[in-house]
Amino acid sequence: MAVSLVALCASRVLVGLGEGVAPSAATTVLARLMPPNERSRAVSLVWGGLDIGSSVGLLLSGPLIRLYGWPSVFYLFALLGIAWVALWPMVKPEQGPDKAVQQEHSALRSMDQPVEVKAPEMLQNLKVPWLAFFSSPPVWAVTVAHFCFNWGYYTLLAWLPSYFELALGLNVEKSSILTLIPYLAMTAMMPLAIPTAGVPVAALVGLMSLAFALSAWSRAGLYCNHQDLSPKYAGTLLGITNTAGALPGVLGVTAAGYLLDTTNSWALALFYPTAACQLFGALIYTIFASSERQSWS
Template sequence: MFAAASTAARGDARAHGGASTSVRRVSSTWASVGARWGRETRVVREGTDARGMRRRARGARVVVDAASEEREIVRKASTRVGVSRSRSIEPEIPEDEDWEFEFPKSPGDVTTLWRGCPSRYRILFVTVFAFVVCNMDKVNISVAIIPMARDFGWTSTQAGFIQSAFFYGFAVSQLPGGFLSTKLGGTKVLPFGMLILSLATLVIPVFGVDEKSIFLARVLVGLGEGVAPSAATDIIARSVSVSERSRAVGFVFSGFNLGSVLGLGVAPILIDLTNWRTVFAIFGSCGLVWSAWAMRVYGDGGMVDESKNYDPVEGLQGRRVFTIDKKAMERGEAIPEDPPIPWGEFISNPSVRALMYVHYCQNWGFYVLLAWLPTYFTDELGVTLTNASLLTLLPPLANVAMASVSGPTADKLIRTGMDITRVRKTMQAVAFLGPATAMSTAAVLDQPVATVGLLTLGIALGAFSYAGLYSNHQDLSPKYASILLGMTNTCGALPGVIGVPLTGYLIRETGNWELSMFLPAIFFYITGTAVFAKYGSGERQAFSGQPMPLPGESPEPSDSGGH
């Protein structure tokens, strides 16, 4: 696992506030501690094979959580030499100054990058692929529904009803997903949800013989995917600090759009080569492969064979331990038991209620467009199924590109001292008013080429919501972030239940695609902007059980991360 003994010693020493004697000079006390640690590192290196090292990594992570013997040695040494006892706890923000991202130019570079990057980045990388697979299984119905409707003789209303089935399960699993992620950890909940949605996708080619059976299978797909946003929010909150939050959220949640690109791009090819049933069989299999991979990486805290540094992400499962809890443990004080989940405080909080409505508004435009754009391009513009899917790729591709701008921009503004509340409101205003302006212009021009370009730009600007809406749950409460996302995303699932079939009904009754798709979305974008501007907040809320900073003290970055 370790590239060299010096690398392992340096990583371990750094994690415990000391340093390897091969790296820097240390006091005699710290040198003796380092020697003790170095001897044990050599035993591990010489006495085990690669698989044995993996077991050691798991064991080390668990032992650290239980205050291992080595950590106790460092703690006592710190006390003797007058070093703050908090130094015995691993740094909240790991020292990654010796690592920087370089775009890989060959397969060998990819391997080097994977082994050399910090473990928390591997955690995020695995998580983003969950979102990719999730949306592949979610959007495949948008393409497959066209040949399915022909085979089964469905009307546009029936097709909209089938597409909305996903959101029934998605809405039901939001709160349970948030609750379980808070209690057990997102790294346990996310693979379980992925197994459900993958198996449900796989049964469609076998048991999907009529409207009812396909509807039920799609409900189960939504049920499994519904835990993903809350679980991922919990994983991010446990893995990264506040200074990386917007980028991490933008990176992980952009996986949804990447999944849309892959799903909408691959599905029509598979349908042309075979039939619509093949799409569900192949996409469902991808989720099973991801689950096996994720359980291994998550279980090792992001460590992999031949990792260059020993820096597993701790506390990914079970109860969250915040900085205030760690300081209490250092003073020999017991951590109080968690109070019951303060559901009433959540519901009565104006900022949470505002976020619930904002999430509803955000998803109305996104879900309706995602579901109906392929049909719009085939029926309204007269393009082929393959070309319709290719045109539908443009908006999510642009969104992925814009996400690489929105997250770093928000993080930079926060680092330069801008108030977090102002940053979140600004980002979300761009995410709402950008698409609203684009849709309004497209409806007035009524030109197909202009419509495609404007929708691409509008949905791209929607990526600023990753630095607004989707980062705000962790601002309000790092401890309950996954539950808050479950609450707001329950509201966010309703547009899929209501908006997707309603759009199909409006299209049938009016025959006007722009009026049916754009006008309701514009209304919600504008009202969502106003509500968030008035009631939104980036300040931590004093919910029962939520650790709060002292008066005049800013929340520590570690309170939202697992380091």
């Protein structure tokens, strides 16, 4: 058991190291290829894949565990990751989309023109204005919003299956199916109908789906804001805010477990703290956020 736990923790660290650069890389690519008036649409499409992946993973995990045991989940998703790594180098955006975007939006020569950052220019501009980042209220607003958004996302993603299983008495497979519905709603998909669910369960899932669907609007703006503040440093800014956004994956999930043990209340442990965190993030973002390009950009 000890060896298995160490191996699991080590694999999670390696996965985190690999995935940690993905959001910044995706944001940098979008900042270079897409004009500002199309970035929200592009961000929604790209980041919608995160919710689709969560939904498909939750949908498949229950049946896989029931039919083939829990190791099958790790093997399947590992193979999918290896397949993605093999296919991704075949995509060469510098030879296609950026030129098409420049031709299509040739009239947008000021703020509405894609930002081109070539390799020689990147080498000449390695100096990053860190002090300006951390003294900028809009950057802090995005950072706080990212933290609060992910608090709800990661905490609910981790605990909803247990909530459906322990509080509502559903088995692993049904709880996995119900858990994926809010994430499908976030990607504007129709929630799946569960014929065997009772009215209270259907009402709970419906409310959660509505909350997640509405949160998709905030995500579209949140992940574009880095590019608004500084197309040049969009990837670096997302790296900063995404670091803050990764903390709830540890703090939020752990805090929910501790509160559940001490209060024996799902509302006090999971739902009230999540709602309070979301409201706080919305308040800070409303007061301090900006869509204007910053002077240090």
